[in-house]
Structure formats: structure tokens, C-alpha cells
Amino acid sequence: MTKAEQSLADDKMRAEIANLAAQTARIQQQMRWQMPMWMIGFIGAIVAIVNVYGN
Numbered sequence: 001m002t003k004a005e006q007s008l009a010d011d012k013m014r015a016e017i018a019n020l021a022a023q024t025a026r027i028q029q030q031m032r033w034q035m036p037m038w039m040i041g042f043i044g045a046i047v048a049i050v051n052v053y054g055n
Contacts, residue, residue, distance in 0.1 A: 001009075
């Protein structure tokens with residue numbers, strides 16, 4: 001492998017790493033809100049059940 005080919009391979013690898021880092025950050029940002037939304041839905045379902053069967 002020549003120096004030019006090695007340099008090109010290194011650049012491609014760095015670009016792929018940057019791409020994966022950006023995707024990871026996006027997924028982590030989405031996951032941050034997932035658990036609170038599940039909890040709100042669960043609490044809402046419990047409140048609805050209590051309202052239906054509580055009276």
C-alpha cells in the first residue's frame with residue numbers, strides 16, 4: 001500500500017468514526033426522553049384505571 005493509499009484509508013476511517021460519533025449523539029439525545037415518556041404514559045394509565053374502577 002502506498003503512502004497515498006494509506007492516507008486515503010486513514011481519512012476514510014476518520015470520516016467513518018466522525019459519522020458514528022454523530023449517530024451515537026443523536027441516538028443518546030432521543031433516548032434521553034424515552035424513559036420519561038414511558039413513565040408519563042404508565043402513570044396516565046394507572047390514573048385512568050383508578051378513575052374507572054375507583055368509583
